[in-house]
Amino acid sequence: xxxxxxxxxxxxxxxxxxxxxxxxxxxxxxxxxxxxxxxxxxxxxxxxxxxxxxxxxxxxxxxxxxxxxxxxxxxxxxxxxxxxxxxxxxxxxxxx
Numbered sequence: 498x499x500x501x502x503x504x505x506x507x508x509x510x511x512x513x514x515x516x517x518x519x520x521x522x523x524x525x526x527x528x529x530x531x532x533x534x535x536x537x538x539x540x541x542x543x544x545x546x547x548x549x550x551x552x553x554x555x556x557x558x559x560x561x562x563x564x565x566x567x568x569x570x571x572x573x574x575x576x577x578x579x580x581x582x583x584x585x586x587x588x589x590x591x592x593x
Contacts, residue, residue: 500557507550514543 498506517539521532 498553503550503553503557507554510543510546510550514547517543 517536521536521540524530524532524536
């Protein structure tokens with residue numbers, strides 16, 4: 498898999514995780530009860546995909562990146578996405 502594809506796939510997965518966590522957080526705030534089975538199942542389904550995606554990211558090496566493509570922009574987007582994701586986690590920790 499091309500490095501750019503690894504990054505795009507991981508970024509997409511992070512967005513999915515983020516959306517489910519937002520949905521869960523909204524559920525918890527509004528219904529004040531345990532999340533629905535659907536949310537829990539989606540989170541369980543995402544975990545192996547996230548682990549695999551992280552393994553793929555760890556395999557990337559700087560020499561895999563071409564200086565002539567736009568991968569640096571993808572990396573920046575990934576970093577910003579991770580920041581947004583970690584910010585959400587911190588907010589959720591503070592909420593509970």
